[in-house]
Amino acid sequence: MKHLKAVNKYLWKYRLRFFAGILFICASNYFAVLAPEITGYVINKVQEMLPNGKPASVNPSQFALINNFFAWVDQFDYGKIVVISSLVILLLAVIRGVMMFFMRQTMIVMSRHIEYDQKNEVYDHYQKLDAGFYKMHSTGDLMNRMAEDVSRVRFYTGPAIMHLVNLVSIIAFCLFNMFGKDVKLSLLTLAPLPVLAVTIYFVNSIIHKKSEVVQAKLSDITTTAQESYSGIRVIKSFVQEKSMINFFRINNDAYRTNAISLAKIESVFFPTTAMIVGLSTLLTIFIGSMMILNNSSSIGVVVEFVMYINMLIFPFTAIGWVANMIQRASASQKRLNEFLETQPEIEDKPGTINADINADIRFDKVSFTYKNTGIKALDHLSLDIRKGEKVLVLGKTGSGKTTLAQLLLHFYEPDEGKILIDNTNINNIRLSHLRDHISYVPQDVFLFSDTVYNNIAFGLKESPTVQQVENAAKLAGIHNEILSLDNGYQTRVGERGVTLSGGQKQRISIARALIKKPELMIFDDCLSAVDAKTENIIINNLNTVLGDKTAIIITHRIFTVFDFSKIIVLDEGRIIEQGSHAALIKNNGYYAELYNKQVMQA
Numbered sequence: 318m319k320h321l322k323a324v325n326k327y328l329w330k331y332r333l334r335f336f337a338g339i340l341f342i343c344a345s346n347y348f349a350v351l352a353p354e355i356t357g358y359v360i361n362k363v364q365e366m367l368p369n370g371k372p373a374s375v376n377p378s379q380f381a382l383i384n385n386f387f388a389w390v391d392q393f394d395y396g397k398i399v400v401i402s403s404l405v406i407l408l409l410a411v412i413r414g415v416m417m418f419f420m421r422q423t424m425i426v427m428s429r430h431i432e433y434d435q436k437n438e439v440y441d442h443y444q445k446l447d448a449g450f451y452k453m454h455s456t457g458d459l460m461n462r463m464a465e466d467v468s469r470v471r472f473y474t475g476p477a478i479m480h481l482v483n484l485v486s487i488i489a490f491c492l493f494n495m496f497g498k499d500v501k502l503s504l505l506t507l508a509p510l511p512v513l514a515v516t517i518y519f520v521n522s523i524i525h526k527k528s529e530v531v532q533a534k535l536s537d538i539t540t541t542a543q544e545s546y547s548g549i550r551v552i553k554s555f556v557q558e559k560s561m562i563n564f565f566r567i568n569n570d571a572y573r574t575n576a577i578s579l580a581k582i583e584s585v586f587f588p589t590t591a592m593i594v595g596l597s598t599l600l601t602i603f604i605g606s607m608m609i610l611n612n613s614s615s616i617g618v619v620v621e622f623v624m625y626i627n628m629l630i631f632p633f634t635a636i637g638w639v640a641n642m643i644q645r646a647s648a649s650q651k652r653l654n655e656f657l658e659t660q661p662e663i664e665d666k667p668g669t670i671n672a673d674i675n676a677d678i679r680f681d682k683v684s685f686t687y688k689n690t691g692i693k694a695l696d697h698l699s700l701d702i703r704k705g706e707k708v709l710v711l712g713k714t715g716s717g718k719t720t721l722a723q724l725l726l727h728f729y730e731p732d733e734g735k736i737l738i739d740n741t742n743i744n745n746i747r748l749s750h751l752r753d754h755i756s757y758v759p760q761d762v763f764l765f766s767d768t769v770y771n772n773i774a775f776g777l778k779e780s781p782t783v784q785q786v787e788n789a790a791k792l793a794g795i796h797n798e799i800l801s802l803d804n805g806y807q808t809r810v811g812e813r814g815v816t817l818s819g820g821q822k823q824r825i826s827i828a829r830a831l832i833k834k835p836e837l838m839i840f841d842d843c844l845s846a847v848d849a850k851t852e853n854i855i856i857n858n859l860n861t862v863l864g865d866k867t868a869i870i871i872t873h874r875i876f877t878v879f880d881f882s883k884i885i886v887l888d889e890g891r892i893i894e895q896g897s898h899a900a901l902i903k904n905n906g907y908y909a910e911l912y913n914k915q916v917m918q919a
């Protein structure tokens with residue numbers, strides 16, 4: 318329960334709806350408990366009219382309103398009493414209906430507002446968390462917390478609170494009336510209800526546990542099916558269709574077994590509840606009849622009690638259900654709190670500034686180890702890049718090239734050493750300011766399920782002109798291919814849109830970086846899926862576009878068409894070669910070896 322304290326701030330934010338909701342619930346139950354009293358009164362009147370009938374001695378109602386009504390209606394004859402009472406019962410039902418409408422309008426609408434706020438809160442927090450966090454948590458886990466956990470918490474702020482207040486108030490009103498009328502009859506007829514509540518609570522827990530297992534199994538088969546669709550080419554080329562079908566069947570079998578077991582429990586549970594309800598009514602009639610025969614109660618009061626007992630059954634059965642809902646919401650809120658309380662390791666510290674970024678870069682003995690794997694990706698690396706320089710970063714796979722780029726973007730923080738831009742430590746530069754001045758084309762290109770146009774324009778503060786978007790696409794060597802798509806720049810890509818080739822995606826993401834025109838551009842092996850001819854065109858274009866901008870180009874291949882100011886070769890997080898093309902060829906090391914291989918292949 319303590320975890321749910323986190324939603325109190327929202328209950329307070331929507332306090333008007335919350336308190337109005339409580340008021341409507343109490344009002345609806347107040348009007349609900351008046352009807353049995355009037356029914357009992359009318360029945361006693363009927364009995365009084367029978368031959369040898371005498372007035373029943375009944376304790377007055379607990380409510381002044383109803384006592385005043387009886388005093389007033391008593392002046393009329395029997396026929397009028399029945400008609401007026403019936404109309405009043407009808408009126409009470411209408412008022413109750415209206416109150417219930419407002420109760421849902423306040424409480425359930427409040428829970429939807431809270432759900433909306435909470436989704437925003439979680440999403441905002443996700444945006445603040447750093448790359449390290451995302452490496453540690455799967456997308457499925459993040460999505461679940463955002464969708465399922467938030468909706469379970471909504472069950473607490475909406476239906477659970479509403480039913481809780483409802484059952485507390487209806488139980489209070491009924492007991493107040495019942496004990497006021499007849500203490501002995503109340504004690505005897507109410508005795509089975511707590512047993513009913515406890516039993517239902519336990520059976521409900523079993524049902525919930527079983528439905529969770531069913532949900533988990535369902536999610537297993539969905540994942541298996543989803544992976545089979547996305548990986549269908551791999552499955553077919555490895556001739557694994559049969560084993561995939563078997564794997565799916567195993568998951569589906571597990572789902573069926575659990576779903577059937579749940580259905581069995583439910584099919585016993587609901588009839589049993591109905592039977593207990595019937596037995597309670599029967600018990601009330603039986604005990605009531607005995608008391609009428611002993612002249613210690615009246616028919617009207619017994620009928621009134623039968624109605625109260627029927628009113629109480631649902632709240633008593635709901636105790637277990639509501640308790641389960643609260644428990645589940647609490648578990649979900651606990652999971653949400655875990656994330657919401659996670660502070661990003663990389664965030665703006667006090668005193669960070671919007672420093673000038675002209676892109677003189679210095680790596681000063683920088684070392685970095687990935688915490689999750691313990692791999693040392695950079696080892697006392699020192700590097701100077703002057704404004705306007707174009708630097709080629711080469712190295713075997715895993716040598717630390719991407720890490721170098723991501724440290725510069727401040728995705729991670731060095732364990733040792735410092736990174737300076739124009740003599741300011743990047744730890745002192747506001748994150749958004751730093752990243753605004755850098756265009757980064759990552760190795761694993763990502764396009765949003767949106768139009769090609771919007772994908773290129775993504776991240777710009779102001780909407781670009783069509784001309785600007787097309788220019789960027791031309792420089793990235795993709796303009797003509799975009800025009801040949803059915804809807805040109807308005808073609809949707811990704812999910813349910815056109816599927817682009819790896820090379821096309823890479824070039825769209827280059828266009829996205831070029832349109833931003835920042836001080837520093839980092840291209841991380843982003844031409845790997847492009848053929849040599851297109852690669853040459855793009856590199857040539859870059860030569861013109863980059864102008865006096867600083868650029869870091871990470872690659873596995875050597876580009877001879879481009880005149881790099883500096884080439885650095887990384888190995889195991891250290892610079893092993895550094896210099897101009899000519900100097901490195903002369904050096905006869907890794908670079909010369911790679912160059913010779915490339916020349917031979919050409």
Ligand SMILES: Nc1ncnc2c1ncn2[C@@H]1O[C@H](COP(=O)(O)OP(=O)(O)OP(=O)(O)O)[C@@H](O)[C@H]1O
Pocket residue numbers: 452687689690692693694712713714715716717718719720721760842
């Ligand atoms: N997120 C990560 N968590 C843990 N270890 C990582 C992570 N990213 C990279 N590494 C490890 O750090 C080392 C350097 O990786 P990095 O991606 O910087 O190399 P790279 O030179 O860019 O490789 P490639 O050319 O294959 O892209 C590698 O050994 C890699 O396994």
